[in-house]
Amino acid sequence: MSGANASALIEIDGLTKRFGSFTAVDHVSFTVKRGEVLGFLGPNGAGKSTTMRMLAGFMIPTEGTARICGHDVQTDGVAARRVLGFLPEGAPTYPEMSVSGFLRFCAKVRGYRGSELDDRVQHALGLTGLQGVRLQPVETLSKGFKRRVGLAQALLHDPPVLVLDEPTDGLDPNQKHEVRALIARMAPDKAIVISTHILEEVDAVCSRAMIIANGRVVADATPAELEKHHPSGKLDDVFRQLTIKDAA
Amino acid sequence: MSNILTIAGRELTAYFATPVATVFIVIFLILQGAMTFNLGNFFDRGQADLSPFFTFIPWVFLLLIPAITMRLWAEERRQGTIELLLTLPITQGQAVLGKFLAAWAFCAIALALTFPFVITVNLLGNPDNGVIASGYVGALLVAGAFLAVGSAVSASTRNQVIAFVLAVAVCFVFAVASYPLVTDFLSRNTPVLAEIARRLAVLDRYQAFTRGIVSLRDLVFFASFIGFWLFLNTVLVDQRKAD
Numbered sequence: 001m002s003g004a005n006a007s008a009l010i011e012i013d014g015l016t017k018r019f020g021s022f023t024a025v026d027h028v029s030f031t032v033k034r035g036e037v038l039g040f041l042g043p044n045g046a047g048k049s050t051t052m053r054m055l056a057g058f059m060i061p062t063e064g065t066a067r068i069c070g071h072d073v074q075t076d077g078v079a080a081r082r083v084l085g086f087l088p089e090g091a092p093t094y095p096e097m098s099v100s101g102f103l104r105f106c107a108k109v110r111g112y113r114g115s116e117l118d119d120r121v122q123h124a125l126g127l128t129g130l131q132g133v134r135l136q137p138v139e140t141l142s143k144g145f146k147r148r149v150g151l152a153q154a155l156l157h158d159p160p161v162l163v164l165d166e167p168t169d170g171l172d173p174n175q176k177h178e179v180r181a182l183i184a185r186m187a188p189d190k191a192i193v194i195s196t197h198i199l200e201e202v203d204a205v206c207s208r209a210m211i212i213a214n215g216r217v218v219a220d221a222t223p224a225e226l227e228k229h230h231p232s233g234k235l236d237d238v239f240r241q242l243t244i245k246d247a248a
Numbered sequence: 249m250s251n252i253l254t255i256a257g258r259e260l261t262a263y264f265a266t267p268v269a270t271v272f273i274v275i276f277l278i279l280q281g282a283m284t285f286n287l288g289n290f291f292d293r294g295q296a297d298l299s300p301f302f303t304f305i306p307w308v309f310l311l312l313i314p315a316i317t318m319r320l321w322a323e324e325r326r327q328g329t330i331e332l333l334l335t336l337p338i339t340q341g342q343a344v345l346g347k348f349l350a351a352w353a354f355c356a357i358a359l360a361l362t363f364p365f366v367i368t369v370n371l372l373g374n375p376d377n378g379v380i381a382s383g384y385v386g387a388l389l390v391a392g393a394f395l396a397v398g399s400a401v402s403a404s405t406r407n408q409v410i411a412f413v414l415a416v417a418v419c420f421v422f423a424v425a426s427y428p429l430v431t432d433f434l435s436r437n438t439p440v441l442a443e444i445a446r447r448l449a450v451l452d453r454y455q456a457f458t459r460g461i462v463s464l465r466d467l468v469f470f471a472s473f474i475g476f477w478l479f480l481n482t483v484l485v486d487q488r489k490a491d
Binding site for chain 2 (some may be wrong): 053056057058059060077078079081082084086088089090092093094095096097101105106108109110111151153
């Protein structure tokens with residue numbers, strides 16, 4: 001790690017993904033420091049999930065690099081994934097497993113054993129309000145609970161870096177509020193990237209907002225600064241202005 | 249190693265949490281029994297051995313093992329859990345090995361449940377139990393070979409039907425590689441390949457086991473065969489995981 005980037009836990013440099021002739025992500029570069037919550041915005045298909053997948057080491061970039069806590073996600077992937085909590089798009093979980101069985105599996109893979117494993121699982125269940133359903137098979141849960149199981153898995157090992165793809169999708173307003181409060185509580189010690197379609201979420205939890213359209217970053221500023229881009233001062237209008245202009 | 253066992257443990261539990269395990273084991277035992285007793289004339293032969301039993305096992309495996317392996321990776325893709333699994337701090341090789349070992353252990357359980365055959369033959373006569381034991385080792389190795397092929401095929405497609413049909417076809421070719429069906433064709437065109445095919449024949453190697461011959465050469469063959477396909481599996485998972 002270079003001295004200048006010592007506090008940057010996520011470093012993305014010229015990340016590009018092409019599928020045939022289609023460029024899904026086009027030379028995206030940014031860093032996220034400890035204490036920052038980056039809101040990743042953009043229309044469907046803009047390249048948000050693709051960027052997050054490359055950051056998590058799941059997709060191999062066509063060009064560019066990504067580092068988590070200084071570990072390159074391609075060449076030093078296991079070390080990078082150890083310090084990463086990742087919620088994939090749609091929060092996939094093994095449907096036939098019970099909530100605690102699933103979390104125990106994740107904790108075991110992360111190297112926890114015995115009472116520490118129990119503590120980790122208990123803590124994650126507590127953070128996400130899943131104690132009441134911990135013995136239920138995941139497939140019997142509602143969408144909101146499933147999402148929280150995915151979130152619990154990402155928080156299990158208290159990672160310094162969190163990458164959450166639409167963490168509040170499918171939650172009811174109360175649950176959304178809880179998850180946002182949870183993210184805000186964790187924010188000071190972590191570098192967090194969340195993608196979302198809900199613009200008021202950006203105001204509520206993000207210290208920085210990045211708008212991506214057609215694979216390119218079209219805006220990167222604090223939510224307050226972004227709102228000044230449009231005379232109405234509304235993030236909705238800024239979003240529309242930036243993403244539709246770009247698409248045209 | 250502990251990661252491999254954790255993954256294998258989760259997989260194996262998943263077999264038994266769904267009807268897959270019950271259906272597979274019941275059908276396997278019925279098919280195997282029907283073949284041995286009816287086609288193999290288990291009783292009428294009047295010999296105290298399990299050779300009719302061992303004759304049919306590779307053919308039953310040829311049909312049933314691709315049914316286990318077709319979902320191995322294709323199902324993870326369909327559910328999206330492949331993204332979760334491969335973003336945990338494990339290597340892809342560990343994921344491949346864990347899944348393979350779980351499937352192999354499951355086949356071992358199914359094989360172990362054929363123990364009534366062994367009891368029957370021991371009650372009716374005095375069989376050579378050493379030959380029976382080496383036959384079981386051979387059957388387990390054939391299962392491993394077919395599983396490794398099927399698992400690699402499953403990683404190459406997201407369609408389970410394609411994974412099943414392709415796995416049956418590839419396993420069949422390797423099973424009968426020394427049979428005239430394959431060698432006649434090859435020796436007409438490329439005699440060198442015919443010789444190689446003869447050496448790669450899974451069933452030839454297996455037949456040595458059923459006669460009670462456990463040779464290091466055959467063990468090395470099965471280990472390299474399984475190793476090769478698992479390596480291919482790892483490469484395919486790496487290349488096609490996000491497709």
